[in-house]
Amino acid sequence: MVMERTAQSVSRFFSLRKKKQKEKKKQKDWAFPEELCRRFTLAEISAATQCFDQTLRIDTGDFSTAYKGRIKVHGDEDGKDVAIKRLSKAGMGAFRAEVQLLCQLRHPNLISLIGFCQENGECIIVYDYVPNGTLSDYLFDPSNIKNKDPFPLTWKQRLKICIGAARAIHYLHAGIKHAVIHRNVKCSNVLLDQNLVPKLSGFALSKMGPPVLSNVLINDPVYAMSRQLTEKFDVFSFGMVLLEVLCAKSVSREILECGERGETFPAMIDPFLMGKVAPDCLKKFMNIAVRCQRWTGAERPTMGEVQVELECALELQESADAVKQLKELGTGASTSLAPLPAHDMEDYTYENLSFSEINETFCNRYLRESFSTDEAASVDSIASLDSTQGTLQIFLVSYIPLYVN
Incomplete structure (x- = not known):
């Protein structure tokens, strides 16, 4: 009985260790060159949107809400205007694919990706702010x-x-x-x-x-x-x-x-x-x-x-x-x-x-x-x-x- 419990404990230990290694590898896979795509913290996003203040909302869809925000990018002390898209749970499926795609694209007639945030169950994408709407x-x-x-x-x-x-x-x-x-x-x-x-x-x-x-x-x-x-x-x-x-x-x-x-x-x-x-x-x-x-x-x-x-x-x-x-x-x-x-x-x-x-x-x-x-x-x-x-x-x-x- 003691040996069986010991085996179970060892199995759980290695299972948890393996899970943590997978999570670390997943985070490493998300690493992008800083000049192409920046990872923001949820605290930075919250500050940029004043805790997702509804007066800063610029668009609402079935699976996301976009806010105008101001955030520091690449050492810019004054910060810059950005559009911050906060995805609902139903819209999270395409989050990673969109970020990985947009960080590879650069064209004057394409929306520019600035970065993303994935933290505490939130999936958020940060773009250049385009002031004249659609x-x-x-x-x-x-x-x-x-x-x-x-x-x-x-x-x-x-x-x-x-x-x-x-x-x-x-x-x-x-x-x-x-x-x-x-x-x-x-x-x-x-x-x-x-x-x-x-x-x-x-x-x-x-x-x-x-x-x-x-x-x-x-x-x-x-x-x-x-x-x-x-x-x-x-x-x-x-x-x-x-x-x-x-x-x-x-x-x-x-x-x-x-x-x-x-x-x-x-x-x-x-x-x-x-x-x-x-x-x-x-x-x-x-x-x-x-x-x-x-x-x-x-x-x-x-x-x-x-x-x-x-x-x-x-x-x-x-x-x-x-x-x-x-x-x-x-x-x-x-x-x-x-x-x-x-x-x-x-x-x-x-x-x-x-x-x-x-x-x-x-x-x-x-x-x-x-x-x-x-x-x-x-x-x-x-x-x-x-x-x-x-x-x-x-x-x-x-x-x-x-x-x-």
């Missing part, structure tokens, strides 16, 4: 914007934001050793800094290299045909972003409702933009959006091609604006005069522009079999899900194509 705020809910301009985003501002976002996604697909599929490209994940430079965020679903497929992705038309999830999934989602940028309407609700009422382009374009977009630029932009929505991945452009063509669209707009301004100022006017604001210039007309292709893609095709009220409600509920569970783009890829003949 692109979706500017397009769909300008009341959320504290310091918004008297006019909505101009067309050239929107184009530049789209170009920046395209550059970020192209970098993920082709600019690093192992391609990253973002899998959550949408307007609410495009943040805008003080100069309206876009910063792509929302990496909880992202995968580096061969992705592990989620059940919610099995109806992606690309995956259904090839049994492989590719970067063309992000291209499809980006096509939806382009549509929302042009219309200032959410795909999940407003654009579908417009289609149900029989509205088509150009009536669906944001009224603020009507007549401000040069015809050649609008034609190019619509062509890009349509091609991003092709049925198979092979038919869709790469994000590098999307970026180049959006840059071409911006050049077309700037050239058309310059020609039109010279005409309005008179042929003898000095070219050194300051450009007229876009809202003060005479409107462009679209009499010779065909909208049949974009109407077929975004209106007729998706509404060939209309959504019922219950189905529309399900779109809204899925659109509100956090990225760890599902996204609007995943839903659109897996659900809307089912209505295509």
